[in-house]
Amino acid sequence: MNSSGPTYPLASLYVGDLHPDVTEAMLYQKFSPAGPIISIRVCRDIITRRxxxxxYINFQQPADAECALDTMNYDLIKGRPIRIMWSQRDPGLRKSGVGNIFIKNMDESIDNKALYDTFSTFGNILSCKVVSDEKGSKGYGFVHFETQEAANRAIETMNGMLLNDKKVFVGHFKSRKEREMESGSKASKFTNVYIKNFGEDLQKSNDTLRKVFGTINRHS
Incomplete structure (x- = not known):
């Protein structure tokens, strides 16, 4: 059995927020000082090759990958700060919600590195991102911790704290399905209905409408 098999995923890094012109050769030059590299692949569009x-960068040793993550995260390549994370190839882990927290009401000056530095004190971070557009930060972001315990510590400590003079909200991340279920439960409490296109007989009297629809509750 190949003893390196079980540790291989731990030696794989995801490198994001790359400038479009960054190549495998540039990444090799940047990351090879951390240790021997098995492979580097810049993901490209199948048709345009952009x-x-x-x-993804695969190191021979997990310790070398960890060194690269700790020392090179948010370094500049072609003028852009790169974002390094452990490569999570298990979609179940990414979608489970375990260890995920949501931060909002952040000052626009807080970038990925500042967010990472702030929350890394609570435990190992698998991924960290401030949501932004062409105008800059949108004031919220996500941190995915390795364990739920670390996420709980971050929430208990940071929720309601001031970051750059703004009180931030920190809570458990809720998936789209969870949010839809919550909104659905609220919608179920809504009891008004809208009726149109009824005949002239009903238009003349509210009492007639009450008689028609008043029987629904008794029959249900």
Whole structure:
């Protein structure tokens, strides 16, 4: 049995927020000082072959990958800060919600690095991102911790704290399905209905409408 098999995923890094012109050769030059590299792949569009803005780097040793993550995260390549995370190839882990927290009401000056530095004190971070557009930060972001315990510590400590003079909300991340279920439960409490296109007989009297629809509750 190949003893390196079980540790291979731990030696794989995701590198995101790449400039479109960044190549495998540039990444090799940047990351090879951390240790021997097995492979580097910049992900590209199948048709146009343009970079999708992220890459995967596989080191021989997990310790070397960890060194690269700790020392090179948010370094500049072609003028852009790169974002390094452990590569999570298990979609179940990414979608489980375990260890995920949501931060909002952040000052616009807080970037990915500042968010990472703030929350890394609570435990190992698998991924960290401030949501932004062409105008800059949108004031919220996400941090995915390795354990739920670390996420709980971050929430208990940081929720309601001031970050750059703004009180932030920190809570458990809720998936789209969870949010839809919550909104659905609220909608179920809504009891008004809208009726149109009824005949002239009903238009003349509210009492007639009450008689028609008043029987619904008794029959249900």
């Amino acid at each position: 970079s999708l803005g992220y890459a």
